[in-house]
Amino acid sequence: MTKIIIKILKKAFLHLLFWVVVWFFFSSFFSVGSTNKNFIFWFSTLLSIISIVSSYVFVYHLIPNFLIVKKHQLFALYTFYSVIFIVCAVLMTVVFGFVFFYNLEYQKMPGLTKNSGVILVCVLLIIVLASAFKILKHNFESLEENKTLENKFLQTQLQLKEQELQFLKMQIHPHFLFNTLNTLYGFALKKSDKAPEMILKLSGLLDYILYQVDKPLVFLQDEINHIKNYISLEKSRFQDTLKVDFFIETIHDNLQIPPMLLLPFVENAFKHGTPNNGILKVKINLMLAEKHLHLQVVNSAKIKETSKKGIGLQNIQKRLEMLYQNHSMLNIHQDEKLFTVTLKIPIKNEV
Structure with missing residues (x-):
């Protein structure tokens, strides 16, 4: 006053x-x-x-x-x-x-x-x-007001980027790391030849999760390779109780997407999947059509087991809103035996 x-x-x-x-x-x-x-x-x-x-x-x-x-x-x-x-x-x-x-x-x-x-x-x-x-x-x-508004806008953008980075680093559930390390420990005790390969894949996956997320875009093929490494690690853990079908169609080498955009959906399938007749079934379809990338992940599940969405799925929904506003589509459907996630995002070629 x-x-x-x-x-x-x-x-x-x-x-x-x-x-x-x-x-x-x-x-x-x-x-x-x-x-x-x-x-x-x-x-x-x-x-x-x-x-x-x-x-x-x-x-x-x-x-x-x-x-x-x-x-x-x-x-x-x-x-x-x-x-x-x-x-x-x-x-x-x-x-x-x-x-x-x-x-x-x-x-x-x-x-x-x-x-x-x-x-x-x-x-x-x-x-x-x-x-x-x-x-x-x-x-x-x-001019001062415009400058203030611009600074606030840039600050907001920075906060969103920092929040997005935190979302990214939280995608892979800690249980995956814990279970993978336990599997590695078991292989090490048995002196299995699979242990060095698992360590290499886990190292590459962690490097991607912790450091590559700083980039605005990564090559889609890199994301696919890390998904394959993730699946390979899960196969080592589940052994004969896991069946994964991964289909890829019409993917070019120069396509780019934001990092860690697809991997959380795959992780969610393993985390919330429920074995059917003793086998966890996961089916992944990835294709490019009409300048849009389509991803569908289906896993065997029960309604009681999948009534809650994982933190990765919640975070990815927030990311899609920040990245694409109303230009992306994410559908989640579940019934008595299957949990299905369908994603559609616009994509462009970048060399």
């Missing part, structure tokens, strides 16, 4: 100082050739009042309500009315001095005070200066 009062007082002081300077300008300019100080005082005061009223009409009404909002015809019309008022007021000021201070003796009046053209130019000059300051101030404030 105190800051507001100080701001108002400071603004009032600056306005008062400006109009005092204007009054002294009129007094000094029109006193040339005149010794009647009483006349000069009142003459300068009346001109200052005309300038104050006219300037504030322009600064606080005509410019913000018509010129700035581009109502140019109305601004021109009201400016014309204002100029008529100013001309009449100046002429009345001349008549005031002519009647009350010089007893209708026109020749005794100072040369500058009976020249209506000069008086009118001085008053209009003050009004133009005040109006120009208002317009410049508005332009400066607009």
